[in-house]
């Protein structure tokens with residue numbers, strides 16, 4: 001049995017640790033934080049993420065968590081609806097909102113049932129340990145308290161700012177323009193049928209979104225130009241600016257409750273794909289290998305699909321075969337990630353073009369009764385892979401830990 005050190009207990013690290021420990025490997029999982037309540041990372045599980053969880057044998061775990069199926073996706077221009085596409089849009093399951101914090105807690109609980117898992121919360125990796133040979137094989141990690149952990153393979157699942165990636169000298173390439181978001185939350189309850197869809201809101205040169213989260217609070221985003229300063233408004237001013245993006249009935253209900261509005265909180269998102277996901281003794285997965293844009297909720301889903309493929313290859317390899325297995329993981333996962341990042345980018349560029357051209361925005365809004373159905377058809381074609389992933393991207397047989 002192999003010794004793995006998994007750095008980072010997000011969706012990638014937790015699911016991988018659970019799968020490897022379930023097949024008897026010695027896994028040390030560590031995370032710099034001690035709690036899963038973290039800066040907002042989204043709750044949306046696409047059918048392709050639910051499929052990965054099902055292949056991991058975790059469908060019953062998800063079924064026991066609080067959740068809400070998303071009703072659909074609605075695009076509003078200047079307060080007029082361009083179209084609404086209802087879930088499940090041809091998939092077997094709808095996009096489902098599950099509080100990420102609860103999903104991670106449940107995954108950890110399952111993982112801790114495996115006797116070969118060691119969990120080290122509140123421990124950060126400070127540096128990678130490697131041989132003095134020209135190959136400089138990674139042999140383990142040193143923690144910030146000075147302790148050293150030896151491993152046959154270190155798996156870096158430490159997210160978009162990955163220290164493991166930087167220390168290993170693996171460079172992010174194919175960098176797409178990042179996103180700067182302002183994030184707001186309006187705690188529930190909200191008695192209105194307006195937010196059961198994910199609403200994209202475009203008006204007056206600004207782009208935002210509003211959707212009821214899995215915990216019943218309304219989550220709102222306001223897109224900033226990268227690097228731009230946060231506009232200065234008091235809470236009432238922000239409520240008015242957000243309401244100005246919405247159609248009148250939605251805005252009226254929103255403003256009734258807006259005294260509970262929390263935020264803004266700035267979230268800066270880097271997007272890219274690492275040139276190589278592995279080097280001897282090391283593999284990167286999830287956002288550490290390919291920081292995903294939040295556009296159309298891909299990151300958790302891709303992280304889970306990475307872990308499933310990684311568990312399949314790493315779990316059945318001897319220590320001497322792990323580098324080859326890491327290479328296979330990248331070979332199998334790269335095409336899906338490249339495709340999803342291209343689709344996210346084209347969705348973002350289209351939104352940007354419409355959002356920032358007054359002529360285009362007003363024409364589309366005015367002609368929405370005629371152009372809406374066509375726009376919906378084009379949009380839905382792009383959504384299929386974003387929801388279902390690429391055919392054949394997962395191992396044929398489900399893992400049975």
Ligand SMILES: Cc1cc2nc3c(=O)[nH]c(=O)nc-3n(C[C@H](O)[C@H](O)[C@H](O)COP(=O)(O)OP(=O)(O)OC[C@H]3O[C@@H](n4cnc5c(N)ncnc54)[C@H](O)[C@@H]3O)c2cc1C
Pocket residue numbers: 007008009010011012013030031032033040041042043044045123124125126157158159160162163164181267269285286287288292293294297298299300301302303
């Ligand atoms: C605003 C926003 C909304 C989003 N919405 C969605 C959505 O609805 N659906 C979706 O699928 N995706 C969404 N995403 C993307 C998604 O959150 C990420 O892609 C996903 O969390 C990546 O999972 P991961 O396991 O690779 O990394 P992470 O979830 O980032 O986990 C990394 C972990 O590593 C730990 N760590 C970092 N450095 C160290 C260190 N040195 N030592 C030890 N531990 C360390 C961190 O504490 C963290 O727990 C969104 C992202 C943003 C920014």
